[in-house]
Amino acid sequence: MFALQYSEFGPPGVLSVGEAVEPHAGPGEVRIAVRATGVTPVDAKVRSGLPEGRPPLAWPHIPGVDASGVVDEVGEGVTGVAVGDAVFGLVDIARLGGAAAEFAVLKAWAAKPDALSWEEAGGAATSVETATRTLDRLGVAAGTTLLVEGAAGGVGTVAVQLAVARGATVIGTASDRNHGFLAGLGAVPTTYGPGLVERVAALAPGGVDAVLDIAGSGSVPDLVAIAGTPDHVVTISDFAAARHGVALSHTGPGGDAPAYEGLAVAAALATEGRFTVPLHAVLPLAAGAEAHELSASGHARGKIVLTVP
Ligand SMILES: NC(=O)c1ccc[n+]([C@@H]2O[C@H](COP(=O)([O-])OP(=O)(O)OC[C@H]3O[C@@H](n4cnc5c(N)ncnc54)[C@H](OP(=O)(O)O)[C@@H]3O)[C@@H](O)[C@H]2O)c1
Known part of the structure; x- marks a missing residue:
């Protein structure tokens, strides 16, 4: 071949x-x-x-x-x-x-x-499995307010849609040029970087229940401040997050069980016109x-x- x-x-x-x-x-x-x-x-x-x-x-x-x-x-x-x-x-x-x-x-x-x-x-598939595993770990469900740090990429676009489909309110970070794109996926867009804590507080006056760090850009201290506790933050790409008490989710040795059942869920949502x-x-x-x-x-x-x- x-x-x-x-x-x-x-x-x-x-x-x-x-x-x-x-x-x-x-x-x-x-x-x-x-x-x-x-x-x-x-x-x-x-x-x-x-x-x-x-x-x-x-x-x-x-x-x-x-x-x-x-x-x-x-x-x-x-x-x-x-x-x-x-x-x-x-x-x-x-x-x-x-x-x-x-x-x-x-x-x-x-x-x-x-x-x-x-x-x-x-x-x-990888994006769907990763998003499903981490949204499950964060307990994202109807009524959850979720922040997705790094929402415009391969995993982020999928995580936003799957969280919205669960009934969550999703705030997603991206550069300005991607804000309209993120809004089209159902997220409230905001910019990443300095001032994130204040921007998110203005967008979610009732607080943020869960944070998914996809970007791994070193913003974990801000993400913990936004969530109020490291227990409500999961990263998939910041290998230094443990020093802030934040869990790194992966499916390698010692990691989380893969959430392959998410593939059929995403397929069904696509058929309903709720996932792309x-x-x-x-x-x-x-x-x-x-x-x-x-x-x-x-x-x-x-x-x-x-x-x-
Ligand atoms: N642990 C796991 O199970 C697992 C599974 C899958 C992937 N991963 C890891 O997750 C990471 C993301 O994967 P991916 O496929 O989504 O990557 P990707 O598609 O390459 O991500 C690109 C996106 O990242 C955004 N971005 C860049 N810098 C950012 C920052 N400082 N803050 C927020 N967003 C930023 C960009 O938005 P702008 O263009 O608007 O800046 C762009 O849309 C990778 O490191 C990957 O290795 C881990």
């Missing part, structure tokens, strides 16, 4: 499309012919060689965790899905490599709703290096997705 891959850590230029060994579905897995695959900031960090607490990579390495596509192998013990079904989900990248390839093996998936394009569905996956850029697989550069810029509005021919 063909795949986007690299054989040494380095800049985006180490990526190229070439031949790779086909993976096959094991027990509890499905294989898909990939139609689209999302690019996440973690893909670019791993490619750069930055430590992510991961075991060594097998070379060549295929990046990409999220994908949409058509099922072409159903593993032992799998029910409720058949060859030919359209699905979206996540790969087990450590075991079988990534999704930026002709074929990928999914460890978790849901039926792709017609309401989401291949590209939207292909970029959705904003796309910052859609590029062909061969433009993987450009996609990684865009992701590393840190200012994607929604998801960056590669299409697979």
Whole structure:
């Protein structure tokens, strides 16, 4: 099969499309012919060689965790899905490599709703799982006032919509140019950076019940001040947050259980017209290096997705 891959850590230029060994579905897995695959900031960090607490990579390495596509192998013990079904989900990248390839093996998936394009569905899964896990951990429900720090990116746009769908009031931070975009997703937008505590107090005079830090920009002390207690703040990207008593949610060793059930919830919301996956850029697989550069810029509005021919 063909795949986007690299054989040494380095800049985006180490990526190229070439031949790779086909993976096959094991027990509890499905294989898909990939139609689209999302690019996440973690893909670019791993490619750069930055430590992510991961075991060594097998070379060549295929990046990409999220994908949409058509099922072409159903593993032992799998029910409720058949060859030919359209699905979206996540790969087990450590075991079988990534999704930026002709074929990928999914460890978790849901039926792709017609309401989401291949590209939207292909970029959705990690964001949906992460948002579901952290909103659950924060107890976000009808009546919650939630602050999302870093609301305009891949995870933020999804977290905002899933929280709004739960009946929460959501304040989301982004740069000024993204405020109209955030309002369109159902959030009350505000700017990140100095003065955040005062701006949020003005927007939520009754207080903020929960804070989700997606940006990991070092604003955790302000976020604790806004929530009133570190127990009501969860970060997904600030590895120094523990010194302020704030939990880092992840699904690695010692982390939280993954919330894969969120995939079907998001699919149902999409069918109801209450969930979409904003796309910052859609590029062909061969433009993987450009996609990684865009992701590393840190200012994607929604998801960056590669299409697979
Ligand atoms: N622990 C986990 O389970 C987990 C899971 C998934 C992702 N992550 C991590 O979560 C982080 C975010 O992922 P992502 O996919 O959402 O990234 P992303 O799509 O690249 O995020 C880009 C967004 O970040 C915003 N942003 C940049 N600087 C900001 C700041 N100082 N304050 C607030 N917003 C800011 C940008 O908004 P503007 O352009 O308006 O500035 C842009 O919309 C990454 O570090 C990723 O590795 C962790």
